[in-house]
Amino acid sequence: xxxxxxxxxxxxxxxxxxxxxxxxxxGTVHIELSGNRxxxxxxxxxxxxxxxxxxxxxxxxxIVRFTGTCLVIRTLGLxxxxxxxxxxxxxxxx
Amino acid sequence: MFFIRxxxxxxxxxxxxxxxxxxxxxxxxxxxxxxxxxxxESRDGVLRGKAPIKAYADLxxxxxxxxxxxxxxxxVGARFFIQQHRRRVGLLAGAVFFAGFIVFMSGIVWTxxxxxxxxxxxxxxxDVFEQLGVRAGxxxxxxxxxxxxxxxxxxxxxxxxxxxxxxxxxxxxxxVREKIKSSPAQDYxxxxxIVASRDAVLTVLDAYEGAKCALVGSAVxxxxxxxxxxxDNSDGSVAFHHAKGYAQGLVCEKIETVQGKSVTLEHIAMxxxxxxxxxxxxxxxxxxxxxxxxxxxxxxERRLYASGVRLPIGYDAYRWLVFEEQTFExxxxxxxxxASHSHxxxxxxRFRYCEIITRNVSTEISKSGCKISxxxxxxxxxxxxxxxxxxxxxxxxxxxxxxxx
Numbered sequence: 461x462x463x464x465x466x467x468x469x470x471x472x473x474x475x476x477x478x479x480x481x482x483x484x485x486x487g488t489v490h491i492e493l494s495g496n497r498x499x500x501x502x503x504x505x506x507x508x509x510x511x512x513x514x515x516x517x518x519x520x521x522x523i524v525r526f527t528g529t530c531l532v533i534r535t536l537g538l539x540x541x542x543x544x545x546x547x548x549x550x551x552x553x554x
Numbered sequence: 555m556f557f558i559r560x561x562x563x564x565x566x567x568x569x570x571x572x573x574x575x576x577x578x579x580x581x582x583x584x585x586x587x588x589x590x591x592x593x594x595e596s597r598d599g600v601l602r603g604k605a606p607i608k609a610y611a612d613l614x615x616x617x618x619x620x621x622x623x624x625x626x627x628x629x630v631g632a633r634f635f636i637q638q639h640r641r642r643v644g645l646l647a648g649a650v651f652f653a654g655f656i657v658f659m660s661g662i663v664w665t666x667x668x669x670x671x672x673x674x675x676x677x678x679x680x681d682v683f684e685q686l687g688v689r690a691g692x693x694x695x696x697x698x699x700x701x702x703x704x705x706x707x708x709x710x711x712x713x714x715x716x717x718x719x720x721x722x723x724x725x726x727x728x729x730v731r732e733k734i735k736s737s738p739a740q741d742y743x744x745x746x747x748i749v750a751s752r753d754a755v756l757t758v759l760d761a762y763e764g765a766k767c768a769l770v771g772s773a774v775x776x777x778x779x780x781x782x783x784x785x786d787n788s789d790g791s792v793a794f795h796h797a798k799g800y801a802q803g804l805v806c807e808k809i810e811t812v813q814g815k816s817v818t819l820e821h822i823a824m825x826x827x828x829x830x831x832x833x834x835x836x837x838x839x840x841x842x843x844x845x846x847x848x849x850x851x852x853x854x855e856r857r858l859y860a861s862g863v864r865l866p867i868g869y870d871a872y873r874w875l876v877f878e879e880q881t882f883e884x885x886x887x888x889x890x891x892x893a894s895h896s897h898x899x900x901x902x903x904r905f906r907y908c909e910i911i912t913r914n915v916s917t918e919i920s921k922s923g924c925k926i927s928x929x930x931x932x933x934x935x936x937x938x939x940x941x942x943x944x945x946x947x948x949x950x951x952x953x954x955x956x957x958x959x
Contacts, residue, residue, distance in 0.1 A: 510596050
Protein backbone atom coordinates (compact mmCIF):
# COMPACT_ATOMS: atom_id res chain seq x y z
CA UNK A 461 0.00 0.00 0.00
CA UNK A 462 2.82 2.34 0.98
CA UNK A 463 4.66 1.39 -2.19
CA UNK A 464 1.60 2.22 -4.27
CA UNK A 465 1.22 5.61 -2.61
CA UNK A 466 4.90 6.28 -3.20
CA UNK A 467 4.49 5.40 -6.89
CA UNK A 468 1.47 7.66 -7.17
CA UNK A 469 3.36 10.55 -5.59
CA UNK A 470 6.31 9.95 -7.92
CA UNK A 471 4.01 9.91 -10.99
CA UNK A 472 2.40 13.12 -9.83
CA UNK A 473 5.80 14.75 -9.32
CA UNK A 474 7.01 13.69 -12.76
CA UNK A 475 3.82 14.89 -14.42
CA UNK A 476 4.17 18.22 -12.60
CA UNK A 477 7.77 18.65 -13.67
CA UNK A 478 7.18 17.63 -17.27
CA UNK A 479 3.90 19.60 -17.41
CA UNK A 480 2.03 16.61 -18.76
CA UNK A 481 -1.78 16.96 -18.64
CA UNK A 482 -3.09 15.00 -15.68
CA UNK A 483 -5.91 13.36 -17.58
CA UNK A 484 -3.51 11.26 -19.65
CA UNK A 485 -2.04 9.64 -16.55
CA UNK A 486 -3.74 6.27 -15.98
CA GLY A 487 -6.12 6.07 -13.03
CA THR A 488 -6.99 9.77 -13.06
CA VAL A 489 -10.63 10.71 -13.25
CA HIS A 490 -11.64 13.31 -15.82
CA ILE A 491 -14.91 15.16 -15.28
CA GLU A 492 -16.31 17.45 -17.94
CA LEU A 493 -19.21 19.70 -17.01
CA SER A 494 -21.65 21.40 -19.37
CA GLY A 495 -23.20 24.05 -17.13
CA ASN A 496 -25.03 22.28 -14.34
CA ARG A 497 -26.99 20.06 -16.75
CA UNK A 498 -24.52 17.38 -17.80
CA UNK A 499 -21.37 15.81 -16.42
CA UNK A 500 -19.24 13.38 -18.39
CA UNK A 501 -17.20 11.25 -15.99
CA UNK A 502 -14.26 9.52 -17.64
CA UNK A 503 -12.64 6.88 -15.46
CA UNK A 504 -15.81 5.71 -13.74
CA UNK A 505 -15.45 2.25 -12.25
CA UNK A 506 -18.96 1.70 -10.95
CA UNK A 507 -22.11 3.13 -9.44
CA UNK A 508 -22.16 3.27 -5.65
CA UNK A 509 -25.48 4.99 -5.15
CA UNK A 510 -28.17 5.81 -7.63
CA UNK A 511 -31.18 7.90 -6.84
CA UNK A 512 -33.21 10.71 -8.36
CA UNK A 513 -31.41 13.24 -6.14
CA UNK A 514 -28.02 11.62 -5.50
CA UNK A 515 -25.63 9.73 -7.73
CA UNK A 516 -22.34 8.45 -6.33
CA UNK A 517 -19.74 7.12 -8.74
CA UNK A 518 -16.62 5.15 -7.92
CA UNK A 519 -13.60 6.50 -9.74
CA UNK A 520 -10.93 4.43 -8.02
CA UNK A 521 -9.18 6.83 -5.66
CA UNK A 522 -12.24 8.98 -5.11
CA ILE A 523 -15.97 8.71 -4.84
CA VAL A 524 -17.69 11.49 -6.76
CA ARG A 525 -21.08 12.50 -5.41
CA PHE A 526 -23.51 14.42 -7.59
CA THR A 527 -26.48 15.96 -5.84
CA GLY A 528 -29.38 17.67 -7.51
CA THR A 529 -32.81 16.94 -8.96
CA CYS A 530 -34.03 14.68 -11.76
CA LEU A 531 -30.61 13.04 -12.02
CA VAL A 532 -30.28 10.40 -14.72
CA ILE A 533 -27.41 8.30 -16.01
CA ARG A 534 -27.84 8.84 -19.71
CA THR A 535 -25.03 6.58 -20.86
CA LEU A 536 -23.04 4.00 -18.98
CA GLY A 537 -19.97 2.41 -20.50
CA LEU A 538 -17.02 0.46 -19.14
CA UNK A 539 -15.16 3.61 -18.13
CA UNK A 540 -17.56 6.40 -18.85
CA UNK A 541 -20.79 7.65 -17.33
CA UNK A 542 -22.86 10.60 -18.44
CA UNK A 543 -24.90 12.15 -15.64
CA UNK A 544 -27.71 14.42 -16.68
CA UNK A 545 -30.22 16.49 -14.73
CA UNK A 546 -30.04 19.57 -12.57
CA UNK A 547 -26.74 19.23 -10.71
CA UNK A 548 -26.53 21.40 -7.61
CA UNK A 549 -23.25 20.18 -6.12
CA UNK A 550 -20.36 17.80 -6.63
CA UNK A 551 -18.48 16.33 -3.68
CA UNK A 552 -15.37 14.22 -3.59
CA UNK A 553 -14.64 11.71 -0.85
CA UNK A 554 -11.76 9.32 -0.73
CA MET B 555 -29.00 13.36 -30.67
CA PHE B 556 -31.62 12.94 -33.39
CA PHE B 557 -29.37 10.62 -35.37
CA ILE B 558 -28.59 8.51 -32.31
CA ARG B 559 -32.31 8.17 -31.58
CA UNK B 560 -33.05 7.43 -35.23
CA UNK B 561 -30.33 4.77 -35.26
CA UNK B 562 -31.76 3.22 -32.09
CA UNK B 563 -35.20 3.23 -33.70
CA UNK B 564 -33.87 1.49 -36.81
CA UNK B 565 -32.02 -1.18 -34.80
CA UNK B 566 -34.74 -1.49 -32.14
CA UNK B 567 -34.56 -1.42 -28.36
CA UNK B 568 -36.52 -2.31 -25.24
CA UNK B 569 -37.64 -0.04 -22.44
CA UNK B 570 -37.32 -1.91 -19.17
CA UNK B 571 -38.11 -1.33 -15.52
CA UNK B 572 -36.43 -3.09 -12.64
CA UNK B 573 -37.40 -3.02 -8.99
CA UNK B 574 -36.38 -4.54 -5.69
CA UNK B 575 -32.84 -5.78 -4.87
CA UNK B 576 -29.83 -3.57 -5.41
CA UNK B 577 -30.10 -1.18 -8.35
CA UNK B 578 -26.46 -0.02 -8.08
CA UNK B 579 -25.21 -3.60 -8.26
CA UNK B 580 -27.49 -4.19 -11.22
CA UNK B 581 -25.99 -1.19 -13.04
CA UNK B 582 -22.45 -2.28 -12.23
CA UNK B 583 -23.17 -5.81 -13.45
CA UNK B 584 -24.52 -4.36 -16.69
CA UNK B 585 -21.25 -2.46 -17.10
CA UNK B 586 -19.15 -5.52 -16.34
CA UNK B 587 -21.21 -7.71 -18.67
CA UNK B 588 -20.89 -5.00 -21.34
CA UNK B 589 -24.64 -4.55 -21.71
CA UNK B 590 -25.19 -1.15 -23.26
CA UNK B 591 -27.87 0.55 -21.19
CA UNK B 592 -28.85 4.19 -21.55
CA UNK B 593 -31.21 6.78 -20.13
CA UNK B 594 -31.19 5.11 -16.74
CA GLU B 595 -33.64 6.73 -14.39
CA SER B 596 -34.29 5.87 -10.78
CA ARG B 597 -37.57 7.07 -9.39
CA ASP B 598 -39.56 5.89 -6.40
CA GLY B 599 -37.37 2.83 -6.07
CA VAL B 600 -37.96 1.75 -9.65
CA LEU B 601 -35.10 1.74 -12.14
CA ARG B 602 -36.06 2.46 -15.73
CA GLY B 603 -33.81 2.38 -18.75
CA LYS B 604 -33.30 1.33 -22.32
CA ALA B 605 -31.26 -1.54 -23.75
CA PRO B 606 -30.82 -3.29 -27.10
CA ILE B 607 -33.22 -6.15 -27.87
CA LYS B 608 -30.42 -8.73 -27.97
CA ALA B 609 -29.24 -7.75 -24.48
CA TYR B 610 -32.48 -8.83 -22.80
CA ALA B 611 -31.11 -12.29 -21.84
CA ASP B 612 -27.98 -10.76 -20.24
CA LEU B 613 -30.13 -8.13 -18.56
CA UNK B 614 -32.16 -10.88 -16.88
CA UNK B 615 -28.98 -12.57 -15.70
CA UNK B 616 -27.73 -9.33 -14.17
CA UNK B 617 -31.13 -8.79 -12.57
CA UNK B 618 -31.13 -12.26 -11.01
CA UNK B 619 -27.64 -11.70 -9.59
CA UNK B 620 -28.61 -8.35 -8.10
CA UNK B 621 -31.95 -9.60 -6.79
CA UNK B 622 -34.02 -7.41 -9.06
CA UNK B 623 -37.12 -8.08 -11.02
CA UNK B 624 -36.88 -6.88 -14.66
CA UNK B 625 -39.90 -6.23 -16.85
CA UNK B 626 -39.99 -5.07 -20.44
CA UNK B 627 -42.35 -2.11 -20.56
CA UNK B 628 -42.19 -1.39 -24.27
CA UNK B 629 -40.49 -2.55 -27.44
CA VAL B 630 -39.53 0.21 -29.82
CA GLY B 631 -38.05 -0.02 -33.33
CA ALA B 632 -38.73 -0.05 -37.03
CA ARG B 633 -39.44 -3.77 -37.14
CA PHE B 634 -42.02 -3.49 -34.34
CA PHE B 635 -43.62 -0.52 -36.10
CA ILE B 636 -43.89 -2.44 -39.38
CA GLN B 637 -45.20 -5.51 -37.56
CA GLN B 638 -47.79 -3.41 -35.80
CA HIS B 639 -49.00 -1.72 -38.99
CA ARG B 640 -48.54 -4.60 -41.43
CA ARG B 641 -52.27 -4.90 -42.11
CA ARG B 642 -52.74 -1.20 -42.85
CA VAL B 643 -52.40 -1.31 -46.61
CA GLY B 644 -53.52 2.30 -47.01
CA LEU B 645 -50.63 3.55 -44.92
CA LEU B 646 -48.16 1.57 -46.98
CA ALA B 647 -49.74 2.72 -50.23
CA GLY B 648 -49.63 6.32 -48.98
CA ALA B 649 -45.96 5.99 -48.07
CA VAL B 650 -45.13 4.47 -51.46
CA PHE B 651 -47.18 7.12 -53.27
CA PHE B 652 -45.50 9.89 -51.25
CA ALA B 653 -42.01 8.54 -52.05
CA GLY B 654 -42.96 8.18 -55.73
CA PHE B 655 -44.45 11.68 -55.80
CA ILE B 656 -41.30 13.18 -54.28
CA VAL B 657 -39.08 11.33 -56.78
CA PHE B 658 -41.31 12.35 -59.71
CA MET B 659 -41.65 15.99 -58.68
CA SER B 660 -37.94 16.39 -57.99
CA GLY B 661 -37.27 15.57 -61.65
CA ILE B 662 -39.53 18.36 -62.89
CA VAL B 663 -38.50 21.96 -63.53
CA TRP B 664 -40.22 24.18 -60.97
CA THR B 665 -38.60 27.52 -61.61
CA UNK B 666 -36.81 29.20 -64.50
CA UNK B 667 -34.85 32.29 -63.51
CA UNK B 668 -32.78 34.71 -65.53
CA UNK B 669 -29.76 36.54 -64.18
CA UNK B 670 -27.28 39.00 -65.65
CA UNK B 671 -29.71 40.83 -67.98
CA UNK B 672 -30.07 44.59 -67.92
CA UNK B 673 -31.31 45.80 -71.31
CA UNK B 674 -32.99 42.61 -72.46
CA UNK B 675 -36.16 41.95 -70.48
CA UNK B 676 -36.66 38.73 -68.55
CA UNK B 677 -39.86 38.05 -70.50
CA UNK B 678 -38.04 38.34 -73.81
CA UNK B 679 -35.49 35.73 -72.73
CA UNK B 680 -38.06 33.44 -71.11
CA ASP B 681 -40.23 33.52 -74.24
CA VAL B 682 -37.33 32.28 -76.35
CA PHE B 683 -36.58 29.50 -73.86
CA GLU B 684 -40.24 28.56 -73.66
CA GLN B 685 -40.27 28.04 -77.40
CA LEU B 686 -37.24 25.79 -76.99
CA GLY B 687 -39.02 23.73 -74.34
CA VAL B 688 -37.46 25.17 -71.17
CA ARG B 689 -40.35 26.12 -68.90
CA ALA B 690 -41.85 25.16 -65.56
CA GLY B 691 -43.46 21.74 -65.73
CA UNK B 692 -41.11 19.95 -68.14
CA UNK B 693 -38.81 17.13 -67.06
CA UNK B 694 -35.30 18.44 -66.37
CA UNK B 695 -33.82 15.29 -67.92
CA UNK B 696 -35.42 16.05 -71.28
CA UNK B 697 -33.66 19.40 -71.65
CA UNK B 698 -30.77 19.15 -74.07
CA UNK B 699 -28.65 21.89 -72.52
CA UNK B 700 -26.02 22.44 -75.30
CA UNK B 701 -28.70 22.45 -78.01
CA UNK B 702 -30.93 24.84 -76.08
CA UNK B 703 -27.99 27.15 -75.33
CA UNK B 704 -26.94 27.32 -79.00
CA UNK B 705 -30.48 27.80 -80.30
CA UNK B 706 -31.26 30.50 -77.73
CA UNK B 707 -27.99 32.28 -78.46
CA UNK B 708 -28.83 32.27 -82.17
CA UNK B 709 -32.27 33.72 -81.42
CA UNK B 710 -30.96 36.40 -79.07
CA UNK B 711 -27.74 37.09 -80.94
CA UNK B 712 -28.70 40.75 -81.49
CA UNK B 713 -28.63 41.51 -77.78
CA UNK B 714 -26.90 38.65 -75.98
CA UNK B 715 -23.23 37.83 -76.23
CA UNK B 716 -23.14 34.66 -74.12
CA UNK B 717 -25.61 32.57 -72.15
CA UNK B 718 -25.59 29.40 -70.08
CA UNK B 719 -28.34 27.14 -68.80
CA UNK B 720 -27.69 25.69 -65.34
CA UNK B 721 -30.02 22.98 -64.07
CA UNK B 722 -29.79 22.67 -60.32
CA UNK B 723 -32.31 20.08 -59.14
CA UNK B 724 -35.71 21.53 -59.96
CA UNK B 725 -34.45 25.05 -60.62
CA UNK B 726 -33.18 26.26 -63.98
CA UNK B 727 -31.03 29.37 -64.01
CA UNK B 728 -30.26 31.13 -67.25
CA UNK B 729 -27.14 33.23 -67.02
CA VAL B 730 -26.87 35.94 -69.62
CA ARG B 731 -24.13 38.34 -70.67
CA GLU B 732 -25.35 41.11 -72.91
CA LYS B 733 -23.52 42.82 -75.72
CA ILE B 734 -21.88 46.10 -74.78
CA LYS B 735 -22.95 48.86 -77.11
CA SER B 736 -20.13 51.07 -78.30
CA SER B 737 -20.83 54.78 -78.20
CA PRO B 738 -20.64 56.47 -81.60
CA ALA B 739 -17.23 57.94 -82.15
CA GLN B 740 -17.11 61.70 -82.52
CA ASP B 741 -15.56 62.84 -85.72
CA TYR B 742 -13.10 65.63 -85.03
CA UNK B 743 -11.78 65.68 -88.57
CA UNK B 744 -14.78 67.37 -90.24
CA UNK B 745 -14.76 71.18 -90.29
CA UNK B 746 -17.05 72.89 -87.78
CA UNK B 747 -17.73 76.41 -86.49
CA ILE B 748 -18.89 77.29 -83.00
CA VAL B 749 -21.98 79.49 -83.09
CA ALA B 750 -24.27 80.99 -80.46
CA SER B 751 -27.17 78.70 -79.58
CA ARG B 752 -29.29 81.61 -78.21
CA ASP B 753 -29.34 85.38 -77.82
CA ALA B 754 -26.98 86.40 -75.02
CA VAL B 755 -24.33 88.79 -73.71
CA LEU B 756 -21.02 87.01 -74.09
CA THR B 757 -19.15 86.69 -70.77
CA VAL B 758 -16.48 84.06 -71.52
CA LEU B 759 -15.02 82.99 -74.85
CA ASP B 760 -12.09 80.57 -75.07
CA ALA B 761 -10.99 79.19 -78.44
CA TYR B 762 -8.86 76.04 -78.25
CA GLU B 763 -8.85 75.51 -82.00
CA GLY B 764 -9.97 78.01 -84.63
CA ALA B 765 -10.24 81.79 -84.57
CA LYS B 766 -12.29 83.94 -82.15
CA CYS B 767 -14.94 85.96 -83.95
CA ALA B 768 -16.69 87.76 -81.08
CA LEU B 769 -15.65 89.94 -78.17
CA VAL B 770 -16.42 89.29 -74.51
CA GLY B 771 -19.09 91.73 -73.33
CA SER B 772 -20.73 92.03 -76.74
CA ALA B 773 -24.30 90.92 -77.45
CA VAL B 774 -24.70 87.97 -79.75
CA UNK B 775 -27.80 86.62 -81.50
CA UNK B 776 -28.68 83.02 -82.07
CA UNK B 777 -26.53 81.64 -84.90
CA UNK B 778 -23.78 84.30 -84.63
CA UNK B 779 -20.29 82.98 -85.27
CA UNK B 780 -18.22 82.73 -82.08
CA UNK B 781 -15.25 80.57 -83.05
CA UNK B 782 -14.52 80.11 -86.73
CA UNK B 783 -13.26 76.85 -88.16
CA UNK B 784 -11.50 78.74 -91.00
CA UNK B 785 -8.13 80.32 -90.33
CA ASP B 786 -5.82 82.22 -92.66
CA ASN B 787 -2.25 81.06 -92.94
CA SER B 788 0.67 83.48 -93.28
CA ASP B 789 1.24 82.40 -96.90
CA GLY B 790 -2.29 83.50 -97.82
CA SER B 791 -3.78 80.01 -97.89
CA VAL B 792 -6.80 78.99 -95.81
CA ALA B 793 -7.00 76.10 -93.26
CA PHE B 794 -10.20 74.39 -92.18
CA HIS B 795 -10.57 73.13 -88.61
CA HIS B 796 -13.00 71.45 -86.31
CA ALA B 797 -13.32 74.48 -84.04
CA LYS B 798 -13.07 73.80 -80.33
CA GLY B 799 -13.81 76.27 -77.59
CA TYR B 800 -16.00 77.37 -74.72
CA ALA B 801 -18.51 80.22 -74.86
CA GLN B 802 -20.52 81.38 -71.86
CA GLY B 803 -23.18 84.04 -71.99
CA LEU B 804 -25.76 85.84 -69.90
CA VAL B 805 -29.14 84.78 -71.23
CA CYS B 806 -32.52 86.35 -70.46
CA GLU B 807 -35.38 83.95 -70.62
CA LYS B 808 -39.08 83.95 -69.80
CA ILE B 809 -40.85 80.78 -68.75
CA GLU B 810 -44.59 80.52 -68.46
CA THR B 811 -46.52 77.63 -67.00
CA VAL B 812 -50.28 77.37 -67.28
CA GLN B 813 -52.41 74.94 -65.32
CA GLY B 814 -56.04 74.53 -66.38
CA LYS B 815 -58.74 74.67 -63.70
CA SER B 816 -60.62 71.66 -65.00
CA VAL B 817 -59.14 68.32 -65.87
CA THR B 818 -60.59 65.31 -67.62
CA LEU B 819 -59.75 61.98 -65.98
CA GLU B 820 -60.67 58.43 -66.81
CA HIS B 821 -62.25 56.29 -64.15
CA ILE B 822 -63.24 52.62 -64.13
CA ALA B 823 -66.90 52.29 -65.05
CA MET B 824 -67.02 48.52 -65.33
CA UNK B 825 -64.65 45.73 -64.37
CA UNK B 826 -64.92 42.09 -65.32
CA UNK B 827 -62.66 39.67 -63.42
CA UNK B 828 -61.61 36.10 -64.15
CA UNK B 829 -58.89 33.89 -62.66
CA UNK B 830 -57.09 30.70 -63.63
CA UNK B 831 -55.16 28.38 -61.33
CA UNK B 832 -51.60 27.71 -62.48
CA UNK B 833 -49.77 24.55 -61.53
CA UNK B 834 -46.44 23.72 -63.20
CA UNK B 835 -47.31 25.69 -66.32
CA UNK B 836 -50.81 24.23 -66.61
CA UNK B 837 -53.68 26.70 -66.48
CA UNK B 838 -57.10 25.64 -65.21
CA UNK B 839 -59.30 26.64 -67.07
CA UNK B 840 -56.88 27.11 -69.98
CA UNK B 841 -58.49 29.61 -72.38
CA UNK B 842 -59.67 32.50 -70.21
CA UNK B 843 -57.07 34.93 -71.59
CA UNK B 844 -58.31 34.43 -75.15
CA UNK B 845 -61.94 35.21 -74.22
CA UNK B 846 -63.24 38.45 -75.71
CA UNK B 847 -64.96 40.93 -73.45
CA UNK B 848 -65.64 44.62 -73.65
CA UNK B 849 -62.91 46.91 -72.34
CA UNK B 850 -59.14 47.01 -71.97
CA UNK B 851 -57.49 43.72 -71.01
CA UNK B 852 -55.07 43.40 -68.09
CA UNK B 853 -53.29 40.28 -66.85
CA UNK B 854 -51.65 39.82 -63.44
CA GLU B 855 -49.54 36.85 -62.38
CA ARG B 856 -49.57 35.78 -58.73
CA ARG B 857 -47.16 33.03 -57.69
CA LEU B 858 -46.11 31.34 -54.48
CA TYR B 859 -42.64 32.12 -53.16
CA ALA B 860 -40.58 29.82 -50.95
CA SER B 861 -37.44 31.37 -49.44
CA GLY B 862 -37.41 33.99 -52.19
CA VAL B 863 -37.78 31.40 -54.97
CA ARG B 864 -40.74 31.84 -57.29
CA LEU B 865 -42.69 28.59 -57.58
CA PRO B 866 -44.81 27.65 -60.61
CA ILE B 867 -47.89 27.44 -58.42
CA GLY B 868 -50.40 30.26 -58.12
CA TYR B 869 -53.03 31.98 -60.18
CA ASP B 870 -53.39 34.38 -63.08
CA ALA B 871 -55.91 37.18 -62.66
CA TYR B 872 -57.53 38.66 -65.78
CA ARG B 873 -59.43 41.94 -65.85
CA TRP B 874 -61.38 43.72 -68.54
CA LEU B 875 -61.80 47.39 -67.64
CA VAL B 876 -64.19 49.85 -69.24
CA PHE B 877 -63.16 53.46 -68.63
CA GLU B 878 -65.36 56.53 -68.54
CA GLU B 879 -64.21 60.12 -68.79
CA GLN B 880 -65.07 62.55 -66.00
CA THR B 881 -64.23 66.21 -65.63
CA PHE B 882 -63.03 67.54 -62.27
CA GLU B 883 -62.34 71.08 -61.13
CA UNK B 884 -59.39 71.89 -58.90
CA UNK B 885 -59.64 74.19 -55.90
CA UNK B 886 -57.42 77.31 -55.86
CA UNK B 887 -54.90 75.71 -53.50
CA UNK B 888 -54.70 72.56 -55.61
CA UNK B 889 -54.38 74.67 -58.73
CA UNK B 890 -51.54 76.71 -57.24
CA UNK B 891 -49.69 73.60 -56.05
CA UNK B 892 -50.04 71.85 -59.41
CA ALA B 893 -48.94 74.94 -61.31
CA SER B 894 -45.92 75.37 -59.00
CA HIS B 895 -45.01 71.73 -59.47
CA SER B 896 -45.18 72.00 -63.28
CA HIS B 897 -43.24 75.28 -63.21
CA UNK B 898 -40.46 73.87 -61.03
CA UNK B 899 -40.25 70.73 -63.18
CA UNK B 900 -39.89 72.87 -66.29
CA UNK B 901 -37.24 75.05 -64.60
CA UNK B 902 -35.23 72.05 -63.45
CA UNK B 903 -35.24 70.66 -66.98
CA ARG B 904 -34.44 73.93 -68.73
CA PHE B 905 -31.82 75.29 -66.31
CA ARG B 906 -30.18 72.00 -65.31
CA TYR B 907 -26.74 73.12 -66.50
CA CYS B 908 -27.15 76.86 -65.84
CA GLU B 909 -26.49 79.25 -62.99
CA ILE B 910 -29.50 81.45 -62.25
CA ILE B 911 -28.35 85.02 -61.61
CA THR B 912 -31.69 86.83 -61.15
CA ARG B 913 -35.30 85.74 -61.11
CA ASN B 914 -38.68 87.41 -61.06
CA VAL B 915 -41.69 85.10 -60.67
CA SER B 916 -45.38 86.05 -60.55
CA THR B 917 -48.49 83.92 -60.06
CA GLU B 918 -51.86 84.76 -61.55
CA ILE B 919 -55.08 82.88 -60.84
CA SER B 920 -57.97 83.39 -63.22
CA LYS B 921 -61.24 81.60 -63.91
CA SER B 922 -59.67 79.41 -66.54
CA GLY B 923 -56.66 78.37 -64.43
CA CYS B 924 -53.37 79.42 -62.92
CA LYS B 925 -50.48 81.00 -64.76
CA ILE B 926 -46.96 81.24 -63.33
CA SER B 927 -44.62 83.41 -65.32
CA UNK B 928 -41.01 84.04 -64.52
CA UNK B 929 -38.18 85.95 -66.11
CA UNK B 930 -34.66 84.71 -65.45
CA UNK B 931 -31.13 85.81 -66.11
CA UNK B 932 -28.92 82.79 -66.32
CA UNK B 933 -25.32 82.06 -67.10
CA UNK B 934 -24.96 79.19 -69.52
CA UNK B 935 -22.87 77.59 -72.19
CA UNK B 936 -24.10 79.06 -75.46
CA UNK B 937 -21.54 77.50 -77.81
CA UNK B 938 -22.92 75.10 -80.40
CA UNK B 939 -21.05 73.23 -83.11
CA UNK B 940 -22.12 73.90 -86.69
CA UNK B 941 -20.84 71.81 -89.57
CA UNK B 942 -19.78 73.53 -92.76
CA UNK B 943 -18.85 72.05 -96.12
CA UNK B 944 -15.85 72.96 -98.23
CA UNK B 945 -16.41 73.10 -101.99
CA UNK B 946 -13.62 73.18 -104.51
CA UNK B 947 -14.60 75.22 -107.55
CA UNK B 948 -13.49 74.25 -111.12
CA UNK B 949 -11.27 77.35 -111.28
CA UNK B 950 -9.20 76.02 -108.32
CA UNK B 951 -10.63 78.29 -105.62
CA UNK B 952 -12.28 76.92 -102.50
CA UNK B 953 -15.47 78.16 -100.92
CA UNK B 954 -17.63 76.83 -98.10
CA UNK B 955 -21.32 76.38 -97.44
CA UNK B 956 -23.44 75.49 -94.41
CA UNK B 957 -25.75 73.20 -96.35
CA UNK B 958 -24.47 69.91 -97.81
CA UNK B 959 -23.39 70.34 -101.44
